[in-house]
Amino acid sequence: MTIIESLDHEGRGVAHVEGKTIFIEGALPGETVEYSTFKKKPSYEQATATKILKPSFMRVTPRCPSFGLCGGCSMQHMEAGAQVAAKQRVLEDNLWHIGKVKAEEMLAAIYGPPWGYRHRARVSVKYVRKKERVLVGFHEKRSSFIADMESCEVLPPRISALLMPLRALVEQLSIRERLPQVEVALGQDVDVLVLRIMDPLNEQDEALLRAFADRHRVQFFLQSKGPDTVQPFYPLDAPELNYTLPDFDIVMPFRPTEFTQVNPDINRVLVRRAINLLDPKPGERIADLFCGLGNFSLPIARRGADVVGVEGSASLVQRAQANAEVNGLSARARFVEANLFETDAVGLKKLGHFDKMLIDPPCDGAAEVIKALAEDGPQRIVYVSCSPATLARDAGVLVHEKGYRLKAAGVVNMFPHTAHVESIALFEK
Template sequence: MPVVTIESLDHEGKGVARQEGKTIFVEGALPGEKVEYASYRRKPSFELATAQSILKPSSQRVSPRCAHFGVCGGCSMQHLEPSAQVAVKQRVLEDSLWHIAQIRPEVVFPAIYGPTWGYRYRARIGVRDVPKKGGVLVGFHERRSSYIADMRSCEILPPEVGHKLLDLRALLASMSVPDRIPQIEIAFGDEQKVLVLRNLLPLEASDIEILKRFGETSGFSMWLQPGGPDTVHPIDPDADRLLHYTLPEFDLRLAFRPTDFTQVNVAINRLLIRRAMQLLDPRPGERIADLFCGLGNFSLPISRRGAHVIGVEGSQALVERAALNAAANGLAERSEFQVANLFEATPESLAALGPLDKLLIDPPREGAIAVIKALGENSPSRIVYVSCNPATLARDAAVLIHEKGYRLLGAGVANMFPHTSHVESIALFERA
């Protein structure tokens, strides 16, 4: 079996080695380790492989806490000490900025990090009835596969769910149509816990009773989704249809529906908002736009600091939720929200927002290239960019720096998804 020495980690957490002019990407290997590997895909310039044995382990290697590590595709870095994971993500961010945009931040911000287990307050887990494996499986997909992993527990989900996967399996197996429920969506608020079952067929009365009993004994509010997002509803018609989370530093309470987009890691979200407000420095009298504003996660802290915020979002439902959250927190007079497709932003559509002192951007993985290209001569003096994809951040930063006259004052990571290769980051741009 071939042996290599690992030089670094790539953006997906695979070990990188070079041998005879070819790059070998080895799952389960860490920098500095000498490993035996087996390839599962070969190309002329690279191979994809898995580590078969660790001949010389890294001092940063730890024993994965999860019994399903290596099979489940939910985590790829549990074998690396958590602070080293953060360092790897910071390097991925800096490498992306340099290799894609030829930019280095003037300052590297201290990493934002927090709890590394039981942190995932939002998730979608798959369900599949597999008689050959003993019945109903509940969990994430297997690595490099569409199959559901045979999981008994999950350490990144809150224990109320992560340590109860067998109970969920038994629950679904007792229902009349376990093969027609492909997904469970998990949503935790500060005080509520919701499980949303995607049901492809109507449930029988006996199924509803089974779900009610499970909810009563487990403390979950049980919901169904028979169709699109608009069909989501609690099985108990008297149940509260909104959850909420709080931002104590800003004296805010934000309501949301179980299927609304919210950040998965509550502790990191609070720290990320604090960092964003420190960098943006909202002040009374300023007009600040929050693009891709969602239900007001950054908008309302901006407004709470005294600035007038204009939130823009592509989802009508989220815009309505943001406006209601602003009103509920006494911020309606300093907040306005509107629906727009920001992936089709133009100079005219941005100008229609009125004069802006500052700008916060929090786009999905696709980034915000249309917004960046649409910035004109009177663009905001300061931009805070929250990113969930270093590659699209670097692409957009290249336009800001090389075409729009901004400087990258600083950038750093937030460990929103510990034990995964996902890199969340925040960057500060200022007009030169």
């Protein structure tokens, strides 16, 4: 039995017993719990709460029957508003303890509906020969096994409702033991399911897929090897995948395997805030680093500034340029392929002078970019982050070495019920 003192960055309760730190899954601050340890180290233990003796006011009943078994969510037992507040504390703690910086202003958190938000997902598929049945879902916690789940509350209801029909479909296929994954990609006008197939389909398999697609109004793509092998299967006349940014009158087409944000509603609010903080103006030259398919570049261009998007993937550079053309923004947006993880002052200087900069890196952050900034670097930087730790590290360099002030920062709850913390920060010279 122990009392939980706080939450860690993975959403686990933290307690101290006889000088040792205990990380307890399923426990909340202020609670008195009994726990079972599953991993012991000299200085800490990892455990699971087995009994809640004194519950927190933040505790709620998890909505999903698979919660606790499925590894997709870790915080459904915590009230949604409290989750956001906890993530804000994670951001503030990381900024101070890692970067030794504090934001002059903490921005109001960006959050939205906590259920049915996930428009991108990769679910595993497994034919269990001993039981002669198929499982479709996310992996169990700390396991390679697939959770036996019949629904998923963070998927849109229409997609959650497909988990059991997908089981029945795969059971009938000749390649049921050679189909390990289904990738879900939802657009404005079409729901796409990408089947990872290790062997070719036969005629009966193809007929079953067509019937399923017609019945459930989805489009199947097939992937035989790497992402470049993804091709539409049926129906071939389905609308193109896309998402929209109505505030900027932008339509963003994408392929099922190209990176887009999981939560399109929150993405719209995030883009709006990023552009408001950046405040692009006609005549300004702005860099969008790690630009992807143009999620921020095109709204910057729509505001009248000239934007240079930089991305390490050649295919995404092509996609971003095509999206600029679709939206009539080719004159203001151009895209360059470059490895920003290996850039230096010379490489950055080749791109020219920028008045402002937006940085949206992967979890590794933008260390080399930050180090490469010259004294005449951009006056304003908006940094969109999916890792508070690397944001804090880079913020420390910007503030303590590069002459910037951390004007504002705040969290973006892109992934409710998970410990994942997205955030946004504004730096000014």
